[in-house]
Amino acid sequence: MNWLREIARRLGMLVHRRQFDADLEEEMQLHLELRQQEHLESGMTADSARAAARRQFGNVTSLREKSHVAWGWEWFENLLQDMSYGLRMLRKNPGFTSVAVLTLALGIGANTAIFSVINGVLLNPLPYKNPQQLVVMRENDSLPNVMDIQRQARAFSEGGGINVQRMDYTGGTEPVQVRTGLVDAGFLETLGVQPMLGRIISLVEDTKGGPRLAVASYSFWQNFLGSDPHAVGKAIPLGGNTYTVIGVMPASFAPPAEHADLFVSIWAGDPGAAAQRDVHFMHTYWRLQIGVALAQAQAEMAAIDHRLAEQYPAEEKERKTQLVPLQEWLIGDVRSALLVLFGAVGLVLLIACANFASLLMAREVARHQELVIRSALGAGRGRLIRKTLTESALLSVLGGAAGLLLAQWGTRMLLALRPENLARLSGIHMDTRVLLFALLISVLTGVVFGMAPAWVAARGGVAEALNENGRRTTASAMGHRVRKILVTSELALALVLLVGAGLLIKGFSRLRSTNPGFNPANVMTMYLQLPPTRYREIPKQTQFRRELLARLNSLPGLQAAMVTDIPLGGNYVGHAFVIDGRPPVAVGGEPDVQTLSVMGDYFRVMQIPLRAGRDFTSLDRENQPLVAIVNEQMVRQFFPHENPIGARIHWARETEPFQWMTLIGVVGDVKHSGLDQPVDPAVYTTFPQSDEIWRSFMTLAIRTRDMSPGLVEEAKKQVWSLDSRIPVSDVNTMDQLMAVSLA
Amino acid sequence: MHRDEIPAGTLYLLILKTLARSGELHGYEIANSIQRISEDVLQVEEGSLYPALQRMLIKRWVTAKWGTTAGNRRARYYQLTAAGRKQLAVEMSQFERVIGAVTRVIEAV
Numbered sequence: 116m117n118w119l120r121e122i123a124r125r126l127g128m129l130v131h132r133r134q135f136d137a138d139l140e141e142e143m144q145l146h147l148e149l150r151q152q153e154h155l156e157s158g159m160t161a162d163s164a165r166a167a168a169r170r171q172f173g174n175v176t177s178l179r180e181k182s183h184v185a186w187g188w189e190w191f192e193n194l195l196q197d198m199s200y201g202l203r204m205l206r207k208n209p210g211f212t213s214v215a216v217l218t219l220a221l222g223i224g225a226n227t228a229i230f231s232v233i234n235g236v237l238l239n240p241l242p243y244k245n246p247q248q249l250v251v252m253r254e255n256d257s258l259p260n261v262m263d264i265q266r267q268a269r270a271f272s273e274g275g276g277i278n279v280q281r282m283d284y285t286g287g288t289e290p291v292q293v294r295t296g297l298v299d300a301g302f303l304e305t306l307g308v309q310p311m312l313g314r315i316i317s318l319v320e321d322t323k324g325g326p327r328l329a330v331a332s333y334s335f336w337q338n339f340l341g342s343d344p345h346a347v348g349k350a351i352p353l354g355g356n357t358y359t360v361i362g363v364m365p366a367s368f369a370p371p372a373e374h375a376d377l378f379v380s381i382w383a384g385d386p387g388a389a390a391q392r393d394v395h396f397m398h399t400y401w402r403l404q405i406g407v408a409l410a411q412a413q414a415e416m417a418a419i420d421h422r423l424a425e426q427y428p429a430e431e432k433e434r435k436t437q438l439v440p441l442q443e444w445l446i447g448d449v450r451s452a453l454l455v456l457f458g459a460v461g462l463v464l465l466i467a468c469a470n471f472a473s474l475l476m477a478r479e480v481a482r483h484q485e486l487v488i489r490s491a492l493g494a495g496r497g498r499l500i501r502k503t504l505t506e507s508a509l510l511s512v513l514g515g516a517a518g519l520l521l522a523q524w525g526t527r528m529l530l531a532l533r534p535e536n537l538a539r540l541s542g543i544h545m546d547t548r549v550l551l552f553a554l555l556i557s558v559l560t561g562v563v564f565g566m567a568p569a570w571v572a573a574r575g576g577v578a579e580a581l582n583e584n585g586r587r588t589t590a591s592a593m594g595h596r597v598r599k600i601l602v603t604s605e606l607a608l609a610l611v612l613l614v615g616a617g618l619l620i621k622g623f624s625r626l627r628s629t630n631p632g633f634n635p636a637n638v639m640t641m642y643l644q645l646p647p648t649r650y651r652e653i654p655k656q657t658q659f660r661r662e663l664l665a666r667l668n669s670l671p672g673l674q675a676a677m678v679t680d681i682p683l684g685g686n687y688v689g690h691a692f693v694i695d696g697r698p699p700v701a702v703g704g705e706p707d708v709q710t711l712s713v714m715g716d717y718f719r720v721m722q723i724p725l726r727a728g729r730d731f732t733s734l735d736r737e738n739q740p741l742v743a744i745v746n747e748q749m750v751r752q753f754f755p756h757e758n759p760i761g762a763r764i765h766w767a768r769e770t771e772p773f774q775w776m777t778l779i780g781v782v783g784d785v786k787h788s789g790l791d792q793p794v795d796p797a798v799y800t801t802f803p804q805s806d807e808i809w810r811s812f813m814t815l816a817i818r819t820r821d822m823s824p825g826l827v828e829e830a831k832k833q834v835w836s837l838d839s840r841i842p843v844s845d846v847n848t849m850d851q852l853m854a855v856s857l858a
Numbered sequence: 859m860h861r862d863e864i865p866a867g868t869l870y871l872l873i874l875k876t877l878a879r880s881g882e883l884h885g886y887e888i889a890n891s892i893q894r895i896s897e898d899v900l901q902v903e904e905g906s907l908y909p910a911l912q913r914m915l916i917k918r919w920v921t922a923k924w925g926t927t928a929g930n931r932r933a934r935y936y937q938l939t940a941a942g943r944k945q946l947a948v949e950m951s952q953f954e955r956v957i958g959a960v961t962r963v964i965e966a967v
Binding site: 124138139141142143145146149150171172173174175178181182184185 | 885905906908912913916927931933934
């Protein structure tokens with residue numbers, strides 16, 4: 116326990132430093148006075164008595180220091196001294212200080228911001244119970260299949276799925292659409308997060324005809340339930356029905372990949388789809404039984420897939436379920452992107468450090484004379500190096516603090532961009548690990564990059580340096596060499612960064628100059644969903660659409676049309692189809708195309724060029740021959756050697772008699788799924804000729820001469836003048852959608 | 859009068875021996891005592907007593923407490939501990955061994 120006593124003693128010494136100094140002072144003073152007294156008594160004059168006593172005693176200051184050394188705290192005292200000296204120097208040179216601090220702040224800030232993202236996304240465990248046991252199925256599945264797997268698979272202790280649908284919420288001031296997670300009872304159970312209030316949906320309630328229950332997310336609870344601690348039991352109007360809130364999830368909870376405001380049972384939210392084995396719309400998460408390896412689970416799933424395919428040949432012909440660990444699935448290719456980014460900001464930090472070292476070096480050369488005098492007065496080289504290092508460490512810690520502020524701001528900026536493929540945004544924030552990281556790189560920067568200047572400064576002999584002619588000697592020559600190395604490596608680093616940035620920008624500008632296939636300038640878009648409960652028939656939907664377009668187009672200075680899914684909006688529906696007169700294709704093997712319904716001069720509004728044939732007219736309506744327009748990609752892929760105009764197609768799902776559609780025109784290709792994505796073959800039809808009641812949604816595209824801010828409000832007013840309970844969402848300009856697609 | 863610097867490494871020995879002989883002394887008395895007994899031959903750089911005393915305090919060879927001098931001044935009095943006594947024996951035997959060796963070397967024919 117000797118070291119314990121040693122520590123206690125040293126600490127005691129540190130606390131009682133003042134007392135110690137006073138005691139020593141008094142003791143020495145007494146000695147001097149007694150000796151002086153003795154000399155006086157032997158007949159010396161007062162002056163010579165004092166001088167003699169002092170001579171005999173020795174150098175008081177140095178003795179005092181030696182006594183301090185004995186107690187083992189001289190390094191601390193030196194540090195304090197160096198720090199106060201360093202601070203004084205920094206205050207005296209505000210220009211130098213601010214340049215150095217700013218340089219480091221940029222480097223450290225960028226690194227800390229990226230590190231906090233890496234920390235949140237790669238390093239922190241997922242916010243679920245035992246997240247390492249969670250796996251995800253790459254393919255979506257249907258509720259009946261999920262239930263079969265839950266019953267049969269032994270590799271999983273639990274599992275469940277979710278499908279997010281927009282549902283109307285009419286309990287607020289404006290009707291809005293909320294993202295509703297349609298889940299089975301297993302979903303929240305599997306993720307294993309306890310609700311903050313109330314409870315989650317139980318197995319017995321999750322059944323056909325079960326009660327309409329809702330579990331709110333924290334944000335829904337805040338925004339729509341007024342953060343009411345007694346929200347449990349409240350009735351809310353959702354999707355035309357009334358649901359009872361039974362629980363509220365904590366703020367930290369979000370589904371791994373989905374965005375959901377509310378969770379309801381699939382049986383309550385979409386009973387039609389719930390019962391269908393071939394509606395593969397649930398994204399499912401599973402928890403591996405303890406001790407079960409992924410390969411084992413995968414093998415069992417293959418067996419289950421096989422069984423299901425045999426049992427339900429019509430619906431489940433080609434099952435090939437792939438399991439992926441949740442963490443891996445979420446992070447995916449973001450990992451390498453983040454690490455590359457981290458490398459890049461690391462280079463930025465290195466450059467900042469090299470700059471910092473050069474700055475220090477330049478100043479040390481300027482202060483050379485001062486250092487020489489110090490060492491002439493007896494300062495050891497070690498002590499001089501320590502002093503310079505303390506100064507650079509002070510600077511770098513200041514830089515680190517400024518960098519931290521910068522990082523906080525930078526992280527917020529990063530998050531504001533909402534990178535879509537960064538699944539774990541909510542996990543990103545400054546925590547202890549990030550702070551430690553910032554502190555570590557600050558101190559390391561200061562010490563490592565302050566070392567060279569300090570060493571160079573402390574080199575060189577006193578004698579030759581004191582000589583005015585000797586100023587340009589070893590020290591400055593050394594400094595010269597080190598500075599050359601610094602500048603060269605800085606240039607090399609900058610070059611690497613420049614090349615990297617150049618490549619990025621080239622890719623970006625190529626994307627930027629990509630023709631999207633339409634003119635995005637001055638187009639406002641918004642998404643409408645007709646409540647299926649009140650717009651159950653196509654004619655009723657058509658009547659609403661026709662009336663809305665008429666009202667909007669009567670406003671001056673604008674032209675409005677609608678489409679099911681707007682380009683770059685992230686959605687489209689695909690249909691399998693059959694071409695008239697071609698050799699028959701096996702059922703289920705028909706090619707897929709993007710299908711979009713339009714109304715009201717859509718191609719003119721979006722300025723999508725007509726390449727052949729004719730555009731839709733107002734005569735292409737209900738009870739008229741069915742017509743369709745295709746894009747050029749469709750022609751290239753399916754009509755390479757013939758004129759598509761006049762050809763006939765029908766959707767593969769239909770049973771006889773086939774609803775033949777005649778192709779009447781060809782329009783230019785549109786980058787529907789993203790500027791960097793290939794164009795899919797597409798078929799456009801008109802809304803009034805659609806027979807799909809579920810397609811009760813639409814996206815308005817409104818082209819104006821100038822984007823006035825009142826436009827959105829005016830459009831909403833027109834919608835609500837027709838039906839005040841229709842939610843309007845996803846209000847964007849086409850330029851905004853372009854920007855998101857570029858990011 | 860010529861005064862000799864004390865041989866290196868013997869300061870502890872001198873202080874320990876002085877305290878062993880006289881019991882409780884303050885710094886000035888230790889310095890005087892060493893000078894007097896050595897008949898003014900051994901000259902301590904008087905101030906160097908104090909860092910040495912600090913080191914001895916840390917090693918617990920001596921203890922210190924504040925008292926009053928004859929002239930009614932506050933002074934720190936040092937006293938040998940058991941460990942100090944043991945250390946004195948160690949230093950003595952070391953010193954004698956060195957002196958013996960040196961003597962043999964210079965008296966060798």
